[in-house]
Amino acid sequence: MRSRQLLLAVLVTIFAILGSAVLVHAQDQITVGFAQTGSESGWRTAFTEAMIAEAESQNINLIFSDGQQKQENQIAALRSFIAQGVDAIILAPLVETGWDEVFQEAQDAGIPVFIIDRNVTADPSLYVTRIASDFVYEGRLAAAWLATATANREQCNIVELYGTVGSSAAIDRATGFAETIALFPNLELVASQSGDFTRTGGKEVMESFLNSLDPASICAVFGHNDDMLIGAIEAMKEAGIDPADDILTVSVDAIDDIFVSMMNGDANATVLLSPNMGVQAYAAIRSYLAGETLPALIPVPSAMYFQDTAAEEYAARTGG
Amino acid sequence: MFTNAHPIAVLKTEKLTKSFGSVKALSNVDFNLYAGEVHAVLGENGAGKSTLIKLITGVYNKDHGAILLDGKAIEPHSPHEAQSLGISAVYQEINLVPTLSVAENLYLGRQPMRWGMIDTRRVNTNAKALLKTYDLNIDVTRTLSTFSTAIQQIVAIARGVDMSARVLILDEPTASLDANEVQMLFGVISLLKARGIAILLITHFLDQVYQISDRITVLRNGEKVGEHLTADLPKRQLIPLMLGRDLAINDPADSTARITSDTGTNTFLQAEGIGRHGMLHPLDLHVDKGEIVGLAGLLGSGRTEAAKLLFGIVPHDAGDVRVKGKKVLLRSPRDAVQNGFGMCPEDRKVEGILAELSVRENIVLALQAKQGWFNSLGHKRQQEIAEEMIRALHIVTPDSNKPAGELSGGNQQKVILARWLASQPEFLILDEPTRGIDVGAHAEIIQIIKRLCAEGMALLVISSELAEVVDYSHRVIVLRDRQKLTELSGEEITEQTIMQAIAEK
Amino acid sequence: MPENKTHTEVNDVAPRFNLIQSLHRNRRLLFPVVALILILIGDRIIQPNFFNIRVVDGRLVGSLIDILNRGTPTVLLAVGMTLVIATKGIDLSVGAVIAICGAVAAVLISTTTLPPLIVILISIAAGMLCGLWNGILVAYMGIQPIVATLILMVIGRGIAQLITNGQIATFSNPTLEFVGKGVLLGFPFPIFLSLIVFGLVWLLVRRTAIGLLVESVGANDRASFFAGIDAARFKVFVYVISGVCAALAGLIVTADIKGADANNAGLWLELDAVLAVVIGGTALTGGRFFLGTSVIGAFIIQAIQTGIFVSGLPPTFNLIVQAVVILAILFLQSEELRRLFVRIFTSLRKPA
The missing domain is CATH 3.40.50.300 (P-loop containing nucleotide triphosphate hydrolases)
Known part of the structure; x- marks a missing residue:
């Protein structure tokens, strides 16, 4: 229980660093236009559904437009929102460039634009803020948990299962993780190799770590995603190592299978990125309309899951 | 010895020598080519004809000796370099791009430009004018491959000559032409001769040699065995010279x-x-x-x-x-x-020989195909069959493992014949x-x-x-x-x- | 060259099969072996315990074992790919076939009561079917191999995703897991599997006439047709072999992680397989093929990969290091380049 308190302390510190205080205001009816990229993946569809559901519960009149993977469709949607005189526009941009003109039109019409998910290169003065998952933050969170879990150890050597080289998820998670463990002298990153976000890759990289390093000297493994960590668990078991006990594990994504591993006592913790960005988006709109100033980036808050609640969460997910 | 009509040779080689391993492909060959003459180089396969032209055109580098162009020593390292010196070669397998138009082929790599782009109209008018000088009136915008081999050959010659060639090498130009086309090509050769271009001709057709050439150089086993004015060398003297033995003419x-x-x-x-x-x-x-x-x-x-x-x-x-x-x-x-049944096809290279496979494999192929996938002959049996055939047909090869593509044309033909004979x-x-x-x-x-x-x-x-x-x-x-x-x-x-x-x- | 004098000579010198002569003729084939040894030595220099092998729970553990074990999917693909390339073809679909066959096995074992051996056979049959499809497109429809196999490469992953429902299909079955994770005589089972497949294919092509006929089709398919060889049937045959090899590789990677990952299983592995074949000295233009050195080529790729993993280099250097090492090997194999070096060397020495 002491470690849990310590974790809370660290989390509070990090939240303070980020300064991401978000307030929820009274629920007046407002009209918001939402231009989505399309419905190319299951994740995208879930994202859209969450946006619509959240709008209903918050008394928001949401005008939804599916861009069908075409920027011109999204621009046309924005123009139609402007013509309809909505209170605010949420754009999930398909691409980063080519938005300045239509943003200017919105600004001239006095309608604020909020970016969600992917980024844009437009002049920051043309839109209010961006609500997005923050990979750096996820890395920090994973490191913060490791710091609490190893607070009573003198030295903890960590190996990292790096994502696909060049992907922003891998770069940012590595950055967030590295800058946080730097704050704790007992944490040291001793090896990092790319497992391409796949189970096979994670297993192969972990095998090579166990060969090139003394397995007894490895204290923890950080996986840029759960899949690589699941592969690494296989590698550890085959090398006669008890994952989660001999070597601590933490990874990102909170996919269903990692809960099974946690239930089996093979994994310690996973970082969840809430798929519901609607909460932050609508809250940001309301506070902006209330005259508040907002930071340039509003991260979607993350949560962590541990072994003790794994069974419960897994049942909730697979049951519902 | 020669008439003084051609005082200075345009192209001259002195003691030109080239070996491949222990084999002397060309040894101390003195060769003279004069302006405005057609000079036939004759010899059996393996006599050194192709080595000679490959040395002159820079495909090979010589071991000893000299190549002189207008009395000045040259050392071309590539056909491109030889071409820029004024030596063009047109081979039996035409070195043009069959899918481009005639005009594009004529000016490939040296197209007239206009505002940084290829001036297609000028390419076409120039090409038309150029071919007219060869009495060839064709649609130059048509794809090269749609024309007969003879016309493709003339296009290749026109391209070579137009790139300021003073020496033109023709390697078996008539091998795939019919009688009319041969006469058409000879017309072009006479035209070039009159323009003072020195032409080196390699051919197997002796009748054509007597029709078109002015001078004959005979090579045998990499050595020069004679240089004569064509008029002074009747066929019955030429053949023994080429073969180094009397030919058993049809009994x-x-x-x-x-x-x-x-x-x-x-x-x-x-x-x-x-x-x-x-x-x-x-x-x-x-x-x-x-x-x-x-x-x-x-x-x-x-x-x-x-x-x-x-x-x-x-x-x-x-x-x-x-x-x-x-x-x-x-x-x-x-x-x-x-x-x-068995069949030796007309197009030996495309339809007959498997160039990279060994002589042995080429010989046993038809028999093996006839026997099926699983009834393998085995290495030893293959070897026996191949050796028997090599002996019976006098196939000249150091051993049966040599890639068949490295044999001379006549021996390749014998290998294909052997392939069928092995299948009985x-x-x-x-x-x-x-x-x-x-x-x-x-x-x-x-x-x-x-x-x-x-x-x-x-x-x-x-x-x-x-x-x-x-x-x-x-x-x-x-x-x-x-x-x-x-x-x-x-x-x-x-x-x-x-x-x-x-x-x- | 001089021909007349050789008539008698040729008959006297019995052209027996000569080991030294054949080594000289095939000296290109020595390069992959030399390259593999150099890379292993390099790995050893970077990581002093690279050659160490421990025994854990009755299984051998170490980087060298990792190379053998992790290299097996590429080895299997390279065996099939060698035959395909020998016929002037290429099989880009093998990565997708891995995903399909893995998905078939994982879904069947977890949702039906079929015995594991039957599941494995069905998965191999799925690989054969994929090969048959490719072969028919190439041999009977006359579609260029690169295009024909690209079709399955693209839709194959979609098919695999349909089978797994877009999820990673996990399962738990000791028999199927043994294919990827099993231990036999201390060694990982996949090593034995790839050895057996290599041996069988080698016997199939070299102890029958198939090898010669495949080489003849690749060297000149028109001439082979004239010689009475049914080139089309051979093409179908080699694509089917390639499909079976991909199916086995799919079983290994799926069993290894106890799950079929339709998105990532065998991803880009077709390119590794082509590279292994090329490093092994088989030309993409078809004809002569070399099964043994293709396998060496696959291990070279894996030795580089494993070497990078243990090197401690930041992951961002992975691709560059791989590219540089492979480029060096290909340069080593290039006749042209070697001749150039010799020429530069001799011209440098001349003035002295």
Whole structure:
């Protein structure tokens, strides 16, 4: 229980660093236009559904437009929102460039634009803020948990299962993780190799770590995603190592299978990125309309899951 | 020794020497090429002709000696460099891009530009004007491959000469041309001669040498054995010079020994009304055991087409084929092989030889294909068969593991012949078996044909050389415009009668 | 070259099969072996315990074992790919076939009561079917191999995703897991599997006439047709072999992680397989092929990969290091380049 308190302390510190205080205001009816990229993946569809559901519960009149993977469709949607005189526009941009003109039109019409998910290169003065998952933050969170879990150890050597080289998820998670463990002298990153976000890759990289390093000297493994960590668990078991006990594990994504591993006592913790960005988006709109100033980036808050609640969460997910 | 019409050689080599390993491909060759002459370089395959031109054009680098252009030593390291010095070569396999237009081919890599872009209109007008100087009036915007080989050849020559060539090397330019096209090409050569261009000609066709060349240099085993004005060197002196021995010219006794076989019990192949729409008008044809049937006619008369239908390369859509009286299906070469057929195709490089595989593998291929996937001959048996064939056909190769593509043309032809003999066929189709090979191998192949016939094999032979057809055929089928004109046999077979048959309406 | 004098000589010198002569003729084939040894030495220099092998729970553990074990999917693909390339073809679909066959096995084992051996056979049959499809497109429809197999490469992953429903299909079955994770005589089972497949294919092509006929089709398919060889049937045959090899590789990678990952299983592995074949000395233009050195080529790729993993280099250097090492090997194999070096060397020495 002491470690849990310590974790809370660290989390509070990090939240303070980020300064991401978000307030929820009274629920007046407002009209918001939402231009989505399309419905190319299951994740995208879930994202859209969450946006619509959240709008209903918050008394928001949401005008939804599916861009069908075409920027011109999204621009046309924005123009139609402007013509309809909505209170605010949420754009999930398909691409980063080519938005300045239509943003200017919105600004001239006095309608604020909020970016969600992917980024844009437009002049920051043309839109209010961006609500997005923050990979750096996820890395920090994973490191913060490791710091609490190893607070009573003198030295903890960590190996990292790096994502696909060049992907922003891998770069940012590595950055967030590295800058946080730097704050704790007992944490040291001793090896990092790319497992391409796949189970096979994670297993192969972990095998090579166990060969090139003394397995007894490895204290923890950080996986840029759960899949690589699941592969690494296989590698550890085959090398006669008890994952989660001999070597601590933490990874990102909170996919269903990692809960099974946690239930089996093979994994310690996973970082969840809430798929519901609607909460932050609508809250940001309301506070902006209330005259508040907002930071340039509003991260979607993350949560962590541990072994003790794994069974419960897994049942909730697979049951519902 | 020479007339003083050509005081200075444009191109001269002095003691030019090149070895490959322990083999001297060219040794101390002095060669002189003068402006405005056609100089034929003759010799058997392996005499050093191609080594000589490859040294001159920079494909190989010499070991010793000198190459002089206008009296100045040059050392080209690539054909490109040789070309920029004024030495152009046109090969039997034309080095142009078949999918580009004639005009584009003529100016490839040196197109007139306009505002940084290729000036297509000027390319086309220039090309048209250029070809007009060769009396060639064609649509230069058409794709090169749509024209006949002769025209492609002339385009290649025009390109080479236009790139300020003073020396033009023609390597077997007439190998795939028919008689009319040869005359067209010779017209162009005469034109270039009059412009003062020095032309080095390599060819196997001795008649053409006497028609077009002014001077002859004979090479043998990498050495120069003679240089003569063509007018001073009659054919009967030339051939012994090339071969270094007396050629056993067609034995007249053979011709008289010719038997007119009676059809019936002895018939191996009987084709009735065999043909294919748009390819060959239906015709009747039979070949007996121990008989040679010649197919005569001009290029495109249907000779090769008939052979292809009989061997199942293209299925026939009319007529029946019987083998030893039994009706057979010939849908593919496989069917033909299973029925005891064999065929040496006209295009040795594309349809015959497997260049990168060894002589041994080339020889056992048809037998192995006939035996099937799982009935492997085994390395030892392959070796035995190959060695036996190498011995029997006098194939010149250091060993049976040498890649077949590295042999000379005549030896490649023998390898293909060996491939079929190893499969022990009862019927052999030979399409131009002696084309493009040297005189010695030529005579040997004719001896082999006669021997096989004497051993009871049925043979169908296509050849452009009428004298050859007359020499060995028991019967001759004459074709024109893809139909059978007539069939000659016995004493009727003379060059005269065949030509008459072709010329008749 | 001089021909007249050789008539008698040729007959005297019995051209026996000579080991030294054949080594000299095939000296190109020595390069992959030399390259593999150099890379292993390099790995040893970077990581001093690279050659160490421990025994854990009756299984051998160490980087060298990892190379053998992790290299097996590429080895299997390279065996099939060698035959395909020998016929002037290429099989880009093998990565997708891995995903399909893995998905078939994982879904069947977890949702039906079929015995594991039957599941494995069905998965191999799925690989054969994929090969048959490729072969028919190439041999009978006359579609260029690169295009024909690209079709399955693209739709194959979609098919695999349909089978797994877009999820990673996990399962738990000791028999199927043994294919990827099993231990036999201390060694991972996949090593034995790839050895057996290599041996069988080698016997199939070299102890029958198939090898010669495949080489002849690749060297000149028109001439082979004229010689009475049914080139089309051979093409179908080699694509089917390639499909079976991909199916086995799919079983290994799926069993290894106890799950079929339709998105990532065998991803880009077709390119590794082509590279292994090329490093092994088989030309993409077809004809002569070399099964043994293709396998060496696959291990070279894996030795580089494993070497990078243990090197401690930041992951961002992975691709560059791989590219540089492979480029060096290909340069080593290039006749042209070697001749150039010799020329530069001799011209440098001349003035002295």
